[in-house]
Amino acid sequence: MNTTELIKKSPLVAEMARCRETLWVNPDRKGSPVGEKIVDIDEAEARLLRFAPFIEKVYPEVLEGIIESPLSEIPDMQDALAMDTGGVLKPADIPGRLFLKCDSHLPISGSVKARGGIYEVLKFAESVATENGMLTEDDDYSRLAEPEFRELFSRYSVAVGSTGNLGLSIGIMSARLGFQVTVHMSADARQWKKDMLREKGVTVKEYPDDYEAAVAQGRREAQADPRCHFVDDENSLDLFAGYAVAGKRLKAQLDAMDITIDEDHRLYVYLPCGVGGAPGGVTYGIREYFGDNASCFFAEPTHAPCMMLALTTGLGNGIAVKDIGIDGITEADGLAVGRASKLVAEAMESRLDGCFTVDDGRLYPYLAILQDTEDLFIEPSACAGFAGLPLVAEGRMGVPAPDENSIHIVWATGGNMVPEEEKTEYYMKGCRMLGAI
Numbered sequence: 001m002n003t004t005e006l007i008k009k010s011p012l013v014a015e016m017a018r019c020r021e022t023l024w025v026n027p028d029r030k031g032s033p034v035g036e037k038i039v040d041i042d043e044a045e046a047r048l049l050r051f052a053p054f055i056e057k058v059y060p061e062v063l064e065g066i067i068e069s070p071l072s073e074i075p076d077m078q079d080a081l082a083m084d085t086g087g088v089l090k091p092a093d094i095p096g097r098l099f100l101k102c103d104s105h106l107p108i109s110g111s112v113k114a115r116g117g118i119y120e121v122l123k124f125a126e127s128v129a130t131e132n133g134m135l136t137e138d139d140d141y142s143r144l145a146e147p148e149f150r151e152l153f154s155r156y157s158v159a160v161g162s163t164g165n166l167g168l169s170i171g172i173m174s175a176r177l178g179f180q181v182t183v184h185m186s187a188d189a190r191q192w193k194k195d196m197l198r199e200k201g202v203t204v205k206e207y208p209d210d211y212e213a214a215v216a217q218g219r220r221e222a223q224a225d226p227r228c229h230f231v232d233d234e235n236s237l238d239l240f241a242g243y244a245v246a247g248k249r250l251k252a253q254l255d256a257m258d259i260t261i262d263e264d265h266r267l268y269v270y271l272p273c274g275v276g277g278a279p280g281g282v283t284y285g286i287r288e289y290f291g292d293n294a295s296c297f298f299a300e301p302t303h304a305p306c307m308m309l310a311l312t313t314g315l316g317n318g319i320a321v322k323d324i325g326i327d328g329i330t331e332a333d334g335l336a337v338g339r340a341s342k343l344v345a346e347a348m349e350s351r352l353d354g355c356f357t358v359d360d361g362r363l364y365p366y367l368a369i370l371q372d373t374e375d376l377f378i379e380p381s382a383c384a385g386f387a388g389l390p391l392v393a394e395g396r397m398g399v400p401a402p403d404e405n406s407i408h409i410v411w412a413t414g415g416n417m418v419p420e421e422e423k424t425e426y427y428m429k430g431c432r433m434l435g436a437i
């Protein structure tokens with residue numbers, strides 16, 4: 001089918017082609033059971049536990065060596081979202097309790113990529129050390145910080161193509177273990193990310209084309225070298241497993257807060273989506289642990305709605321936003337992706353509740369209001385989830401309407417590593433857009 005036919009057949013694709021804010025409700029979502037097992041969450045969690053003594057040793061600030069983030073209730077933000085902003089944001093009167101999942105403050109790399117990215121690097125390190133007869137699963141993994149392991153890992157390399165945050169996670173952890181590491185970055189990646197990586201001894205290669213081109217080049221170079229592990233953002237089951245552990249951890253976190261999720265206390269989760277790996281893995285984990293009582297939604301920029309396009313057309317990674325005439329350009333770092341992951345598009349068919357798109361112009365006002373009300377900074381892309389709240393509250397996302405027993409979690413995917421100057425710049429921009437200064 002060509003573009004004109006697609007647009008003629010689907011009014012939604014026509015809306016997307018005009019870069020309008022729009023939404024898609026998944027007609028194929030399944031209750032429980034959700035579908036076939038894709039990754040083993042318990043196995044991934046066990047591996048992260050084996051590595052905890054190592055993480056604690058080399059990053060003493062990481063409590064018990066477990067890379068996890070706070071789940072913060074944000075009642076003042078919830079009140080502010082109900083207020084009139086003169087049309088800048090749609091007011092949302094949201095029944096229930098509102099939380100922010102602060103992956104923006106995950107230790108080591110300050111974004112959701114610290115889940116999947118670091119997990120994949122650790123798994124590779126474990127397999128290299130095991131294959132070389134230097135490690136067994138029963139060992140104390142803090143040994144991995146010793147010079148003989150650095151020497152071993154220096155004979156191997158890790159490569160990744162990235163718009164930024166994945167590169168940070170992979171780069172930082174690989175370099176810390178002693179691997180040679182190359183990050184292939186699209187030219188639109190932020191300068192501070194490239195600088196930070198180079199400072200840590202990471203080789204950064206830049207590409208004038210977009211993200212897809214950077215990934216393709218990284219994959220080609222890595223395939224030529226048998227000692228090189230390529231982290232494939234579009235197809236990796238290891239990344240997916242690392243993200244999926246979040247579902248299990250979230251369950252434990254809610255239990256510890258005495259919050260029960262059941263059919264009378266439903267969970268609504270709002271996740272920013274780029275290629276799909278992070279929100280897809282998290283959604284997989286959430287649906288495994290909360291079944292039919294959780295609804296997950298992806299937020300995408302109006303200029304890069306690759307997952308909504310993949311799912312609404314059923315074409316998966318066989319279609320890109322350029323195919324319907326959209327440029328894929330957005331200020332939301334990490335979300336400027338034109339083609340969705342095939343693995344994730346397929347995994348989401350039965351699990352995701354829906355997608356919605358957000359204009360870049362709304363991200364900064366959300367950012368500024370969150371800073372003012374809760375004293376929390378998250379990066380612009382991480383704010384995309386907030387735009388789903390009014391849609392769910394108004395009953396437009398095809399899910400049971402929330403009530404006072406509902407729990408809403410906006411997944412804040414990044415922010416902590418952003419340099420102070422840029423934080424201020426983003427905040428001021430949001431204030432200006434709200435007419436506050």
Ligand SMILES: *Cc1c(COP(=O)(O)O)cnc(C)c1O
Pocket residue numbers: 111112113165166272273274275276277278279280333334335379381382413414415
């Ligand atoms: C990477 C990223 C996402 C989306 O993750 P994908 O796996 O690309 O879908 C969202 N927000 C931030 C800040 C990110 O860095």
